[in-house]
Amino acid sequence: MPTASWNGVVIAQANDDEVEIVENNVYFPPSSVKREYLQDSSHTSRCPWKGLASYYSLNVNGKINENAAWYYPQPSEKAAQIKDHVAFWRGVEVQR
Secondary structure: OEEEOOEEEEEEEEOOOOOOOEEEEEEEEEEEEOOOHEEEEEEEEEEOEEEEEEEEEEEEEEEEEEEEEEOOOOHHHHHHHHHHEEEEEOOOOOOO
8 A cells, every 4th residue: 555654654555456656656646645744835837748847845743844845736636646646856765
């Protein structure tokens, strides 16, 4: 079962058939992410084929991990399957 954790807390967990793997990143469906740990960020980045990514920072047990999660609110047609799914980096441990 894919799991994302940081600072000793599980941030997201889903069944294998619910996640999407794109470019070796695990994209968790929105319903599997514990939103209480996410803070909106104004940071964005652009992928040439997926489109414009938005970010969340994590706030877990009083520690902040800036821009540690990203998602595509309006992905390109080629990446439609990851719309609003959340992926992690910056020290977030993702196990498959």
